[in-house]
Amino acid sequence: MNTYLHLRAVHPSALRNSTTWLQRLFEDDWDTVRHRIDRHREEMLDGHYLDHELLYAGAQVVLGGHPVSHPDPKTSPFLLLTAAQVTRVAEFLTDADFEALWQEAREELLKPYGDTATEPEVQGAFAAAHRDLTAFYERTALYGDAVVKWLIQ
Incomplete structure (x- = not known):
């Protein structure tokens, strides 16, 4: 089973405080997702996304956010970033x-991948x-959007 962190730009006025609504954000077919990624409206990091925490030490908002619990306690929470937080992340990455x-x-980053x-x-x-995340956050900040993230397994 593949694990990845899925990030999606959302207009702040469209955000809903509903786990059902948040889950529906990530139910699109792969072609739709790929189209949004091509437009820097969506991004995905593969199962090694946690390694990026080492790269961005001290800037947890790049990968983190305000958690919203999923109704299934075995499922990862959604993570939300406000438009202001998105702007700060974009500035940091830029x-x-x-x-x-x-x-x-x-x-530390090389340890799981073998020798030099x-x-x-x-x-x-x-x-x-890093380039993809920077482009995603720059574009999202430009539009004044928020970000919803979800660790999908």
């Missing part, structure tokens, strides 16, 4: 020096995810 972030977390021979590939994957 201003971040990826190479400096990588060097700070390099040793894998470093170019691993670093490239993290750099690509």
Whole structure:
């Protein structure tokens, strides 16, 4: 079973305090999701998304947010970011020096992936995810949108 963190931009006035509504946000077919990703309105991080916490140490809002419990206690909560928080994340990611972030977390990030021979590939994957997250948050902040996230297993 694949695990990934799914992020979706939502206009603040459209947000509902309903777990049923929040869950429906993530029930679209893959073609619809891919279309929104291409427009930087949605983003997904694969099962190694937790490794990004090491990269963005101290900036938990990049991956975190205000939790809204799912009715099924075995299911991950939804995470919400306000438009103001999205703007702060976009500013952080835009201003971040990826190479400096990588060097700070390099040793820990490489541990699950093997020896230093894998470093170019691993670093490239993290750099690509950083670019994608930056584009997603920049576009979302530009529109003044909030973000809903959900760890899907």
